[in-house]
Amino acid sequence: MKGLRRAMRDDDKVLIMGEDIGKLGGVFRITDGLQSEFGAQRIVDTPLAESGIMGTAVGLAYRGYRPVVEIQFDGFVYPAFDQIVSNVAKLHYRSQGTVKMPITIRIPWAGGVGAAEHHSESPEAYFVHTAGLRVVAVSNPQDAYTVLRQAIACDDPVVFFEPKRLYHAKGEVDLDGDIADAPPMGLARVARPGDDVTLLTYGAQVSTAMDAATAAEDEGISIEVIDLRSLSPVDYKTVTASVRKTGRLVVTHEAAREAGMGAELIASVTERCFYHLETPPVRVTGWDIPYPPAKLEKHHVPDLDRILDAVDRVLDRPNSLTGVEL
Amino acid sequence: MKGLRRAMRDDDKVLIMGEDIGKLGGVFRITDGLQSEFGAQRIVDTPLAESGIMGTAVGLAYRGYRPVVEIQFDGFVYPAFDQIVSNVAKLHYRSQGTVKMPITIRIPWAGGVGAAEHHSESPEAYFVHTAGLRVVAVSNPQDAYTVLRQAIACDDPVVFFEPKRLYHAKGEVDLDGDIADAPPMGLARVARPGDDVTLLTYGAQVSTAMDAATAAEDEGISIEVIDLRSLSPVDYKTVTASVRKTGRLVVTHEAAREAGMGAELIASVTERCFYHLETPPVRVTGWDIPYPPAKLEKHHVPDLDRILDAVDRVLDRPNSLTGVEL
Amino acid sequence: MVHTLTPAADLETDIDDVARLLTAGGERIPNADLDPWVRDVDAAALRALYRDMVILRRIDAEGMALQRQGQVGLWAPCQGQEATQIGSARALRDDDFAFPSYRETGVTYARGAGPEGYVRAWRGEAHSSYDPHEIGAAIPQIIIGAQTLHAVGYAMGIQRDGTDQVVATWFGDGATSQGDVSEALVFAASYGSPVVFVCTNNQYAISEPVGVQAQAPIAGRAPGFGIPSMRVDGNDVLAVYAAMRWALEHARSGKGPAFIEAVTYRMGPHTTSDDPTRYRDKDELERWRARDPLARVEAYLRTQGAFDEAFEAEVAAASDETAAAVRSTCLAMTTAPALSILDDVYAEPHAGLDEERTWFSAYLDGFADAGQEAGR
Amino acid sequence: MVHTLTPAADLETDIDDVARLLTAGGERIPNADLDPWVRDVDAAALRALYRDMVILRRIDAEGMALQRQGQVGLWAPCQGQEATQIGSARALRDDDFAFPSYRETGVTYARGAGPEGYVRAWRGEAHSSYDPHEIGAAIPQIIIGAQTLHAVGYAMGIQRDGTDQVVATWFGDGATSQGDVSEALVFAASYGSPVVFVCTNNQYAISEPVGVQAQAPIAGRAPGFGIPSMRVDGNDVLAVYAAMRWALEHARSGKGPAFIEAVTYRMGPHTTSDDPTRYRDKDELERWRARDPLARVEAYLRTQGAFDEAFEAEVAAASDETAAAVRSTCLAMTTAPALSILDDVYAEPHAGLDEERTWFSAYLDGFADAGQEAGR
Ligand SMILES: Cc1ncc(C[n+]2csc(CCOP(=O)(O)OP(=O)(O)O)c2C)c(N)n1
Ligand SMILES: Cc1ncc(C[n+]2csc(CCOP(=O)(O)OP(=O)(O)O)c2C)c(N)n1
Ligand SMILES: [Mg+2]
Numbered sequence A, B: 001m002k003g004l005r006r007a008m009r010d011d012d013k014v015l016i017m018g019e020d021i022g023k024l025g026g027v028f029r030i031t032d033g034l035q036s037e038f039g040a041q042r043i044v045d046t047p048l049a050e051s052g053i054m055g056t057a058v059g060l061a062y063r064g065y066r067p068v069v070e071i072q073f074d075g076f077v078y079p080a081f082d083q084i085v086s087n088v089a090k091l092h093y094r095s096q097g098t099v100k101m102p103i104t105i106r107i108p109w110a111g112g113v114g115a116a117e118h119h120s121e122s123p124e125a126y127f128v129h130t131a132g133l134r135v136v137a138v139s140n141p142q143d144a145y146t147v148l149r150q151a152i153a154c155d156d157p158v159v160f161f162e163p164k165r166l167y168h169a170k171g172e173v174d175l176d177g178d179i180a181d182a183p184p185m186g187l188a189r190v191a192r193p194g195d196d197v198t199l200l201t202y203g204a205q206v207s208t209a210m211d212a213a214t215a216a217e218d219e220g221i222s223i224e225v226i227d228l229r230s231l232s233p234v235d236y237k238t239v240t241a242s243v244r245k246t247g248r249l250v251v252t253h254e255a256a257r258e259a260g261m262g263a264e265l266i267a268s269v270t271e272r273c274f275y276h277l278e279t280p281p282v283r284v285t286g287w288d289i290p291y292p293p294a295k296l297e298k299h300h301v302p303d304l305d306r307i308l309d310a311v312d313r314v315l316d317r318p319n320s321l322t323g324v325e326l
Numbered sequence C, D: 001m002v003h004t005l006t007p008a009a010d011l012e013t014d015i016d017d018v019a020r021l022l023t024a025g026g027e028r029i030p031n032a033d034l035d036p037w038v039r040d041v042d043a044a045a046l047r048a049l050y051r052d053m054v055i056l057r058r059i060d061a062e063g064m065a066l067q068r069q070g071q072v073g074l075w076a077p078c079q080g081q082e083a084t085q086i087g088s089a090r091a092l093r094d095d096d097f098a099f100p101s102y103r104e105t106g107v108t109y110a111r112g113a114g115p116e117g118y119v120r121a122w123r124g125e126a127h128s129s130y131d132p133h134e135i136g137a138a139i140p141q142i143i144i145g146a147q148t149l150h151a152v153g154y155a156m157g158i159q160r161d162g163t164d165q166v167v168a169t170w171f172g173d174g175a176t177s178q179g180d181v182s183e184a185l186v187f188a189a190s191y192g193s194p195v196v197f198v199c200t201n202n203q204y205a206i207s208e209p210v211g212v213q214a215q216a217p218i219a220g221r222a223p224g225f226g227i228p229s230m231r232v233d234g235n236d237v238l239a240v241y242a243a244m245r246w247a248l249e250h251a252r253s254g255k256g257p258a259f260i261e262a263v264t265y266r267m268g269p270h271t272t273s274d275d276p277t278r279y280r281d282k283d284e285l286e287r288w289r290a291r292d293p294l295a296r297v298e299a300y301l302r303t304q305g306a307f308d309e310a311f312e313a314e315v316a317a318a319s320d321e322t323a324a325a326v327r328s329t330c331l332a333m334t335t336a337p338a339l340s341i342l343d344d345v346y347a348e349p350h351a352g353l354d355e356e357r358t359w360f361s362a363y364l365d366g367f368a369d370a371g372q373e374a375g376r
């Protein structure tokens, strides 16, 4: 990933730590070639222990470094949870600002790639609920480049979600821009303007949402797709401006529904735009189940049809729940 | 705690594991005297390692035991997070129902007791968001007795939150009832009926909510206080019946707001009762900060005044945010 | 009292500092620690172990082939590790219990998993390929090291039940870095639980050589926790079998946990997604090929006159038959209906999920009404 | 190659299997491992260590008193552990860095924390009592064992900076069970990082005797990870100082991490919330009182003619002065305003929190307008 190379070049306090990131270049080859360029002191193959990786990153940050930690797969971030919640997230607060924790935690993320169990998790809500962290999720190559550089440059810890489904996405990337000129890390992006329904999402679901919007257009429905990019903080200015315009809201994500990101979005939008809402907002999410086996994952990850069904619902058009009591 | 003794007597597959629960009887003396009655094989002092406690509990469950795990303080559950999320919560699903995980995880919980850092955490939303777990929170001695027995008897893993603020609460407890006769574990309790506003809460905040309701009564405002008891699943029947009646909703909890339990409740209620809501529902929660130092915690844990301020808000009465733009 | 240590400057070159009974060339050599444990292992018994290893290699090759053909999504091959897996798992009693990792195809085989026991999960049809209680083996664990704690917990259960069963758990060299594995040693030692730790040191954790995880022989770690250990040639099925018998007997007789490091080599890629040429060279592979676990048993049996064409043919036939069964079972698998993904999340009814079932079912019905299938 | 082990059937009775230079009676005995490291420690140097220990004991007593008087919320006393804390921390160089746990008052003292450096956090005014970068010591860690990994990470930073600084980290016997501590050993060994692990084995983790955590001497754990270690009498300040110098020099000279187990005793309760009479008896306490770390230095200095009334008086005065400063600083503390709880959550502006500040501020203004204070 070009953003990493650039960040490594820009600041020699940046180093990358993780399992198999050296010679192998990471299981997704994101760090391919970096060890030859920057050496084993800056591209650090670690022992197989996520709490160890995160805990040593904390120590490196204490020392003035800016560690970029690679968690090999989403499902392997949990052993590091204690270090993240009790130390990474809290140290700046606990130390009354004397200790900075500019740690970027990169997490290859979510499903839809036919993986084995524990390789398709969507743990973002855990981190959004954790004060002291910033959480971002990218949906396209340009953001993967720019937002990653911003995350690394940020003096706060940032959990950086990279959808596995998009690793092969190709796209034009402006490599030369100054990150100061790019939209700040916390801002959402109107991925597609529209008038009838606001469709909020992030990560790989952005492309599904865009497909849904295109499909809806054929039926004369104009969907505004917003790519949140930042999950904590959420750019509620952009979000509420859209909902105030459309009056209808659908949120979609792959993570489970209960106390997920969609709950946060709907609650906050309802608090702020209640009188603009024409119909109850709707969530289209993964079910409240552990991630299912690969052959069945297509029934779990919300697809175009499930999104359109929800769009019908907020538009009071016939939909799967017509007549079903909530 | 009498519920533990009773559960130990009723089923010899029940055993309790944790740090300092033997001779010491636990730092809160909840297991006081149990080791003398049941012996060290059933009241098990464990090495100081929460992942180890949780992981061995999984193995004991594999073997047919029903471990009750004591986490010494809320802030120490994070080292066990991986075992909880990847194994405790998922094993029944992963094994297609062939392996049961009847593990009860008791967590002395939340703040308001002037404790040192990491001793006042409110991590419930993490578990609510984790499919495969059940989550309950008790607010009074009777529930501490009955719901704990139900949790231990349940074939699913249950995260059981015990508010530290209430450890000294006294109250009549019916010790002889059959748990089959008690309201099922998943049901909410209308702690106080009312007509104007629904006030949803759980745990120690129930008593603050009751105080708020009493205070509001003096001003002629009738608040219905609902003690959720079960956070996953939520008893939306009871909740929506109340909101349909009052048309106004306040949710209060101590945990941070972003992607917290309040978000879940407001999102779900809005989805279900949108047309019954007169005003936007409001959350009164801990701020989105790490738990503050003891001397300042009173500004963090929502108190009667902050709840009443929110009640004013949902009633469209003058309140602190009058004129402030959301 | 300075505890110094002979550091293994290069753990990989140290692979001969192991207990062994059969040399790479197939010569039976004495070993005072191991010999007592295999006195009763005659040619017939060794032939059985050999047969198991051949069948395992064949199942493994079939798994690789099925993956290449798109019939399973992923495969974690165990070629090269047959002696470690068969030697250890075959020493268990039927009523013992196993907690393997994802690579222990040989363990699930030895525990009695049927053809679908190897492939259902890798194919992505379900998360588990068998019922653990039926074969006495837990679902293979993917979260590195987590199963070692489960094994200790199960062993604590055995202690409470008062039986003489033993639990064994398998994990890799990489896994030894995980806190959970050290915690498992602590708990097992603290309670003196009947559990045998089998560390398969196959020299790599994906691309990382064992030296990233350990600066001293892994077997040396256990005694510091109060657990006796043995470092054994993991390509010598007889040595592994002997060591495992020692360890099991230690645990079974109430002396507490024991630890075995089996020094072996992963001949193939980490999984079918891996490209080992990026991080290791051919020479190393060739050096290890010369230590093949099957070849040395064959050589030894030949010197004993216990390896003939009939035996070879019988083993080949059994292997082919097993492989064919795996293949046909795999190909015959059907995918469960969409709504089934909501099953078994909880053991008891759950209001929230029941409601989602209602919604999902209504949604699926819409497609059925339209004569379509949901989720293309 | 069976690695057997001499199990310490009873770790508590094994407390004399330690390296020592001063007996409980104050006799200087030789020790080949330790002697080389204290050749330059003359009476004056030993008096300085003694003085530190007396002051530390006095600060600790003041902390207990302040808690009993409701001036601090909690206190974790270190009485009995003065030799371990002072002996280890005083061996550090100013530019080294310390990662202590909550009980290491002596470490923060030796690093140069001022009076408020001991009490601000315990009083509940803030989570930290000093600026880590000012005194070269991290905020004491309450999450058991977590700091050991931070120490290794800091040491990795030192390696990259190419300086000869060393990091030291303190943790208890109970902490050795935490996965994080084992992982710290793995990382430190893997990178050969300049970090010294100081395990204060004070026989208890709250109520649990060390035997729950360890079935073999804790110092024996490190070599299994490739780290040399030493088990030292933690009530012998000279021995601890010597061992620490050995360990620091080992790390400073590029040889990698080192590990010290200091065998000592927590004379008081775990914290002011604890009641140790529930789990340990008086006899044990008395046995340890006879090993008091201060008494033996006094006795030895007397035999050397280096302990007189003037010295005693000076030490007492210094102690009283420090204690008085701690007390007055504590009593003078004022509590920050309500709105400050939203400060320092992030280092950079955060839209979400800024909004909460607006709301909270508006809310607080309402009380101000009404002439009240928020949050009674
Ligand atoms: C907690 C966790 N972290 C990371 C991974 C990714 N991963 C899968 S296998 C593996 C290497 C395991 O090495 P080892 O323990 O030696 O076992 P082997 O694969 O060699 O059998 C890694 C890093 C994982 N499965 N779980
Ligand atoms: C992760 C975690 N679990 C539990 C606790 C509660 N706790 C605080 S101190 C302590 C005992 C620590 O014992 P030890 O490591 O020996 O240090 P000591 O208190 O004796 O100095 C425990 C269990 C904690 N602080 N952190
Ligand atoms: Mg390996």
Ligand SMILES: [Mg+2]
Pocket (backbone or CB within 6 Å): D172, D173, D174, D200, D201, D202, D203, D204, D205, D206
């Ligand atoms: Mg201790």
